[in-house]
Amino acid sequence: MDDSDFPDVSVLKELAREQLTIHLGNFYGKKDLVIDPGLMTPLDRLTGLQFLKQKGVDKIFKLEHKEILGGCDQRVYVVRPEVKSMRNIAAHIHSDKRAAKLRKYRVLMVPRRLHVCELVLEQEGVFGSVQIEDLHIGLIPLDRDILSLENPQLLNSFFMEGDYTWLHTVARSIVNIQSAFGTIPNVYGQGHAAKIVETLVNTLTSELGEKKSPLQHKIGHIVLIDRDVDYVTPLCSQVTYEGLLDDIFEIKCGAIEFGP
Template identity: 45%
Template sequence: MAASVEGKLPNLDSLKKLVRDDLRRILESKHGAKDLFIDPTLMKPIDRIANVKFLQDHGVEKIYKIDSSKPVQGNRERFYITRPKVISIKYIVEQMKAEKSAGQDRHYTIVMVPRSLYICEKILEQNGVFGWVTIETLSFNLLPIDKDILTIELDFFYSSYFLHHDETWLHTAASALVALQQEFGKIPNFYAIGQAAKSTWQLSQTLLDCGPDITGVPKQIGHVILIDRDVDLVSPLCSQVTYEGLLDDIFGIQCGVVQFDKSVTGADNVMKVPLNSDDWLFQEVRNKHFSTVFKELSAKAKDLQKSYDKKDEMSVAQMKDFVAKRSQVIKGNS
């Protein structure tokens, strides 16, 4: 994705707001306390757009992962947020049937992300539970994880399309392009390399033609380049030698967040650190070779120590700046 001719990046956070507002609408469609079950692959993406406080403010009391575990006691209103995958729907069906057999009276809402598929509704119908549920869709196609980075979080896309020849998720990629243009204007230049990229672009044009008119939306993106993963299969196998790559190799980065457990922090609670350009220190070192980064971080820590030693001579404004920078260094060294 490239910015418009003026070079100014679009405000990607507006995409988060759209999804958050849609999720609010869905949760508020049912009154009273709610239990929320989330597909494990959606836990971190949902957390990036709607934190625990947001969910609690809209009636969610407890949050669980969707899996094969036994049903749990809970509130009458039950929400499931899931990808339209057969295995997840079967888990949900098993829970609903077990609860009905136990005489529990609940209202079920299944929220498909980003859309509902016929196969999922067919499974509900074949198991005799279709009439028990309300089906909603949450158009969660794009997740901003930095000022200039978007992700659709489909880590299974490669195996699904290139190995199993399943074109289902091309629609999700195409819908992401449509959502991008509905928010930031029609993109004048597309470049597609590979069959999947070409099919995605063609489908996005069809969906765009069937949707609302966007001619009045200001154009903020000038170019989009779509490249099939199988065009370059070597790069993912290469060792990452940047500081950010090292963090990913050792701790794993998901949805732009790295987690540090007790073995690193010494604390019982897991520390979650967002990795983005809002962190000035991380922005400076993220793309540098890891062999040079630690010397640089050490030098910055020493500079801050010198500033700390002079704290009694600082003004209030200088002290605030020092505290802000110190917290960033702690994150960078974690």
């Protein structure tokens, strides 16, 4: 394929930035950003510190159970929809209440909210203190020809626990790709999850009223393969320098973090 015909996947990055701009803009003035540790690197790849500062972000914190001292009167949490994260958020709110600190809270769940998270916040007695919104971050461009959901929960969730929750995220990401680059005409798949995702893509396309792009499609084929079709390959030793670095230090979102 000629480089001029290759899909410009940076469009997906811009779409994510636009969503975050809207959410941060809804909180007028300065605000602090508290980010799930697992989302620090993906968010940095999508936005960067300068972008966040331009949108009114004053300080950035990593989400932990311990309280956050000081900060602005507005706080935005960017988290995965996990029970542990909800309890950490509740602990922060209770800490502020004990200190008689008045603050507004907004929780952006990536890629979407789950009912169980709302239940946890309600049980912790803070549901009425927060605004909850979805932040649809799907496939993240790691290179011009590599996209990743950067969602380590998916494998265990579906193949170990039989939870279909994250398949919706996979399907939604494919729908977003088709919105940007045109309908993908040829879909191939192998495995139970692949079939479910293909069905969800068709359903979401219909429900969201996605129109076929008037432009010629930039992606001609998509192949969906379940991980359980081949469990052996990821267990094999990698024989490249990059593979060795991944085995020893672990590459996350296209980057390696070295300790102090």
